[in-house]
Amino acid sequence: MYDEADLSRVRTVPIARRPNKVRAEEFAKPPAAGGHSFVDFLDSLPDVLVARDFARVVDAVVDAARGGKGVVVMLGGHVVKTGCAPVLVDLFRRGIVTHVAMNGSAAIHDYEIARFGGTSEDVAAGLRDGTFGMAEETGRGLNEAFAAGMREGWGMGESVARALDVEPSLAHPELSVILNAWRLGVPATVHAALGAEIIHQHPTANGAAIGDTSHRDFRRLAGSLPRLDDGGVVLNLGSAVIMPEVFLKALTIARNLHDGRPQGFVTCDLDMQRHYRPRMNVVQRPTLQSGRGYEITGHHEIMVPLLAWAVVERLG
Template sequence: MLDFSKIKTYPISKRKSKVTVSQFGSPCQPDVAMGEFFSSLPDILAGNDFKAVVSSIVTARKEKKLVMFMLGAHVIKCGLSPILIDLLKRGIVGGFAINGGCSIHDFEIAMWGKTSEDVEAGLSDGTFGMADETGRLMNEAYEEGADQGLGMGEALGRKLLFLKAPHRDLSILAVCADLKAPITVHVCLGADIVHQHPTANGAAIGETTYYDFKKFTSLVAGLEGGVICNFGSSVVLPEVFLKALTIARNLGHSAKNFTAANFDMTEQYRPRMNVVLRPTGGVGGYSITGRHEIMIPLLAAAVRSQLQDGG
């Protein structure tokens, strides 16, 4: 039997503690301003990470460095376009990279003020994704873009402006086209509903999205000192970002000292590895788990308050 009376202890003053009261959160008054609420968050775990991401965006904005947002489809379905467009117009976000699903939801919102369908019901009778106007107009835009030497993002945005889409003020694609701000669309052939349509032209789809890959790579090459955030793309955009970053560095661009953050409702392998860890060498990368409809408004409000308060 071991003699527990001989167990050695030492003073707590000599122990390194991971949490101190200086890191604690503080209660807010009911009518608290956003800046005070932000300061009240604990400097612990996700609270500390969230503050670090906000601080990085604020610093990048002040130093005129690139802040880029990558968006998955659910970001649009959660009603967040007005908040993202506001950040773009204020010069806080410099551009967007989106996946195919995101572009479809954005296009439908712009044209008809509604999007998202009952997949299970449509799948049972073969009507899923077969709304004529969505497929026809978006595939027209791809062909027009290919003919004019445009990327997919710009081609879709211009199409919405040409059509005078009723809700174009709520469309990231249309607003970016109007402001001549960069927006790139990265699709996986066969993965989007518009690829099912008889009007689909694989060559035009491939040409315009590949143009956007090169455009996105050029933006990533200037990421030094900036920030890139991924919201809700668990496969396509993390993979595209990794390849774009590789090419940028292969061609002699530093693109190393930047902040990368992944926001999603669950933590996924590819965003964690290809956005947060591998590109940053484990330094300056953050994973924050939460619902988009809460985290994006919170992030936007925090950044704006810190810029207003002097950061």
């Protein structure tokens, strides 16, 4: 009634002829006596799977920095509010990052940390009585900055930076990604999504100013991307929707204006979980013709400092 395979007839092959995807020399190394530095730790990681990808992303950033290529960092709000700003600012000071772009929530968290020393409210508690997102100083300060930016022809990131720069009593200016990027000459752009950010609830919100300054920053991001050609790097840190969508459109503008360039760059999406848009719009589609894309999954408060430290150590 049942057919049964005859295992005595199967063909086997010598293991010496079989290609192996994992080799003994790729295994992790335990701490050695007298060798406990951060470089020792990096060199001890197994040369497999995401540990290998992490090393390749680090090498790509190092090569881009040494070669004068573009290194574009894109941020979601969670990266800012988990305390990663100091290591990002350090990368600006070292001349490694050539452009930082972020969504509106990242800019709001950055502004509040710089000006007031705290951010990230209890959404559920505020939603019960309608006070979620209604902080007076945050909404007024940022919306007035955008209005000034529209009058003066500034982008949204530049508008926020200039507003912070003249604020007489900042709690922590050294922790602002936007302010320090502007002071160090690194383009910082903010890419708003109308209705998705708490400051759009404020009485001073001006759709024209938000649109004008954010669209200028979209054009500025597109203007930065040609530097990626033949060796640049794009790091998407914690933005699941906005920055992957903005990046894809900015990239097609850059290629439209520059005969199909930039090509041959590395992209990496680093987030707590994997999402469709970063995979398609950052990792896969931009590198189909050339270059390489990576996905690294992990908590921002661990992985972003780890990446930054690794780059700095490799640069020496």
